[in-house]
Amino acid sequence: MSGLVLKNVNKIYPGGQQSVKDFSLEIRDREFLILVGPAGCGKSALLRMIGGLDEISSGSLFIDGKDMTDADPKDRNIAMLFKNSVLYPGMTVEDNLSFALRMGKMAQEEIDRRIREISGYLKLSDILDKKPEELTGEETYRALLGRAMMRRPGILLLDSTIADLEESLQKVMRKEFKDIHKKMDMTVIYVTDNQETALALGTRMVVMNEGSICQDGTPEELAAHPANCFVGGVVGRSPMNFFLMKVFSEGGRIGLQGASGRMLVPEAVGAVLENNGYVGKEVITGVRAEDVCLSRASEDGQDGHFSARFQSMTGDGTMLRFQAEDADGICQAEGRTDFRENEKIYLFVDAEKIYLFDKDTEKNIL
Ligand SMILES: Nc1ncnc2c1ncn2[C@@H]1O[C@H](COP(=O)(O)OP(=O)(O)OP(=O)(O)O)[C@@H](O)[C@H]1O
Numbered sequence: 617m618s619g620l621v622l623k624n625v626n627k628i629y630p631g632g633q634q635s636v637k638d639f640s641l642e643i644r645d646r647e648f649l650i651l652v653g654p655a656g657c658g659k660s661a662l663l664r665m666i667g668g669l670d671e672i673s674s675g676s677l678f679i680d681g682k683d684m685t686d687a688d689p690k691d692r693n694i695a696m697l698f699k700n701s702v703l704y705p706g707m708t709v710e711d712n713l714s715f716a717l718r719m720g721k722m723a724q725e726e727i728d729r730r731i732r733e734i735s736g737y738l739k740l741s742d743i744l745d746k747k748p749e750e751l752t753g754e755e756t757y758r759a760l761l762g763r764a765m766m767r768r769p770g771i772l773l774l775d776s777t778i779a780d781l782e783e784s785l786q787k788v789m790r791k792e793f794k795d796i797h798k799k800m801d802m803t804v805i806y807v808t809d810n811q812e813t814a815l816a817l818g819t820r821m822v823v824m825n826e827g828s829i830c831q832d833g834t835p836e837e838l839a840a841h842p843a844n845c846f847v848g849g850v851v852g853r854s855p856m857n858f859f860l861m862k863v864f865s866e867g868g869r870i871g872l873q874g875a876s877g878r879m880l881v882p883e884a885v886g887a888v889l890e891n892n893g894y895v896g897k898e899v900i901t902g903v904r905a906e907d908v909c910l911s912r913a914s915e916d917g918q919d920g921h922f923s924a925r926f927q928s929m930t931g932d933g934t935m936l937r938f939q940a941e942d943a944d945g946i947c948q949a950e951g952r953t954d955f956r957e958n959e960k961i962y963l964f965v966d967a968e969k970i971y972l973f974d975k976d977t978e979k980n981i982l
Pocket residue numbers: 629631633634635653654655656657658659660661662776809
């Protein structure tokens with residue numbers, strides 16, 4: 617059993633800077649939780665406090681119902697793998713795996729048993745005799761993970777640890793994480809600034825910004841109903857564009873007027889806007905790149921069609937960047953790559969797929 621509860625946790629440094637603000641979260645035993653947030657939002661600070669490497673300035677931490685706020689790191693049953701973790705130089709992978717347990721005087725038989733088990737899970741058997749400098753990036757990562765798991769921690773903290781691997785390896789490792797987590801009886805907190813991992817693992821995700829939780833849920837829930845613009849921009853299969861548009865009412869229908877086009881919204885959406893007093897006001901309209909299509913319309917002014925100017929293709933050629941009257945954006949290229957810079961293009965936005973946020977609070981209106 618290794619559930620974890622954080623209650624109103626704060627981290628304030630001697631200079632007065634605060635990295636974690638009133639952070640409360642409950643993580644169930646054996647849960648795999650992904651903590652996503654931009655650089656500097658306090659993810660590592662939070663992990664360091666959970667692991668006992670840094671003091672909790674105020675608030676409390678419970679592990680399995682026991683108050684561990686001030687407990688010694690070695691009493692927390694937690695293993696950590698940080699961005700800058702390295703294997704002990706000069707030692708083989710096997711020695712790296714066994715070192716801490718040998719120092720703790722564990723019986724060699726038990727150490728050997730664990731090495732066999734973990735080597736099996738992490739495919740280390742063929743590299744047990746190798747030294748760190750002989751390992752590839754992926755092998756190093758597997759060995760580091762194995763070393764962290766040798767003590768059979770109840771909780772494993774992983775800090776952006778696969779971010780430095782090549783993209784193809786990251787994919788492999790994400791899949792393996794899922795398998796390893798199933799086999800090992802562990803609660804895992806995985807910190808990353810990359811939502812891809814959370815989407816790939818499909819597990820619970822907490823989005824963090826400026827030291828606080830923005831939203832908590834599955835990646836699908838967060839993508840479908842982001843609590844605010846920030847989460848909308850962070851979570852989802854394609855980037856979200858944001859446009860400022862004015863809500864209008866015309867002939868009993870509600871619509872949105874932007875600088876380069878307009879669209880009527882579905883009746884249910886219109887009702888929410890009307891009932892909440894948004895008619896005549898500006899709202900932030902969020903549209904995912906995958907929901908903006910190149911339009912064949914050749915005239916401005918058609919409902920749902922927006923004029924823009926082509927800027928550039930994305931590196932993989934699947935999306936294009938455009939400049940609308942009031943904002944830059946990104947949309948599907950649909951195989952078209954033959955635009956000239958600044959050429960006029962037409963975009964179609966599916967009104968069924970839009971997100972609407974309050975201009976002042978940036979909170980989701982729908
Ligand atoms: N010892 C410290 N003293 C003062 N400020 C600190 C200290 N450690 C971290 N910070 C600040 O706290 C904030 C959060 O840092 P933290 O490393 O937790 O962010 P992060 O989300 O993990 O970012 P990254 O993904 O880049 O590691 C940052 O603004 C950082 O500069």
